[in-house]
């Protein structure tokens with residue numbers, strides 16, 4: 001029997017999550033049996049902490065459940081010929097250090113994965129956040145060369161890829177983030193304009209200064225006041241990809257009037273919410289493109305790595321508070 005460490009949601013979050021909302025438990029995993037349902041024993045190598053966990057925990061979980069989430073895991077015992085011991089997969093095993101699987105919901109890392117590339121990228125730039133940027137830009141924003149793209153939470157897992165893909169697409173790119181260090185990073189990876197939304201005297205002025213003619217595409221990761229101001233600076237026939245609303249996730253009472261309807265109508269804006277799983281049938285296309293751009297150096301990546309499974313709650317809370325530059329990852 002393998003004893004597995006797991007993190008459970010002890011108490012539903014009220015406002016920002018607290019470490020006391022989580023409980024670290026040990027569970028006994030059943031042995032794999034020939035012909036049994038459980039075919040694989042895996043150990044988590046890297047675990048992802050993502051913003052969706054905050055709203056989804058309230059929607060999908062009850063207190064006492066193991067936290068939802070994804071990881072890069074290594075196969076350590078197999079009774080499934082499709083998965084050899086030592087192989088790496090992306091799994092949706094939740095916050096678990098070890099777990100068993102029937103093999104159904106595992107994605108093998110491509111055999112072409114370069115040895116030089118951290119496998120943790122499969123949780124970030126060459127994983128769900130990267131795919132979110134890829135499909136959100138191509139299929140929702142439908143960016144065109146010469147257009148101006150705005151992205152907030154721009155130094156994060158999704159936003160940093162949005163900006164770089166928009167540059168590859170021949171666009172002018174404006175980004176905002178919550179620290180001067182992040183702003184410097186944005187300029188380093190090719191953003192045309194970047195500002196610290198926490199320190200500018202006026203968001204409206206900062207946006208106008210960055211692009212006096214306005215914005216064709218707005219990739220919104222944040223919602224709230226920023227979105228309400230940005231919508232007024234959209235060009236006619238502009239497109240808004242509503243990717244997330246992280247400014248709302250920890251609010252018990254959603255901010256009022258996140259989008260102002262008037263400019264939406266007068267400017268005939270297209271505003272579309274989306275979830276990246278819409279394009280699950282094109283996952284390989286996206287991952288292949290992202291891996292190529294990373295290997296060519298056209299898409300840079302940065303990871304904010306927290307060491308130790310026992311530090312998962314702190315990593316999650318830190319990400320929500322903006323401590324991460326790039327994808328927030330926990331290394332077991």
Ligand SMILES: NC(=O)C1=CN([C@@H]2O[C@H](COP(=O)(O)OP(=O)(O)OC[C@H]3O[C@@H](n4cnc5c(N)ncnc54)[C@H](OP(=O)(O)O)[C@@H]3O)[C@@H](O)[C@H]2O)C=CC1
Nearest residue numbers: 051156157158177178221243244245246247274275276322
């Ligand atoms: N629709 C979809 O399929 C998907 C949507 N998403 C969404 O994309 C967004 C970014 O996710 P991801 O890249 O993984 O996360 P990040 O790596 O960007 O980390 C979250 C960042 O959000 C910023 N942030 C936190 N609170 C606020 C706030 N109140 N106002 C402004 N910014 C804030 C912080 O950066 P800063 O320093 O800039 O404040 C923080 O670092 C989230 O809204 C997430 O829910 C992600 C994946 C898929």
Ligand SMILES: O=C(O)CCC[C@H](O)\C=C/C=C/C=C/C(=O)C/C=C\CCCCCO
Nearest residue numbers: 051052055068092128243244245248249277
């Ligand atoms: O196991 C699961 O079901 C989660 C799978 C996550 C997976 O990796 C794929 C998709 C991730 C989607 C993320 C979406 C967002 O971050 C947007 C989050 C919330 C939008 C609604 C917020 C409501 C505010 O009150």
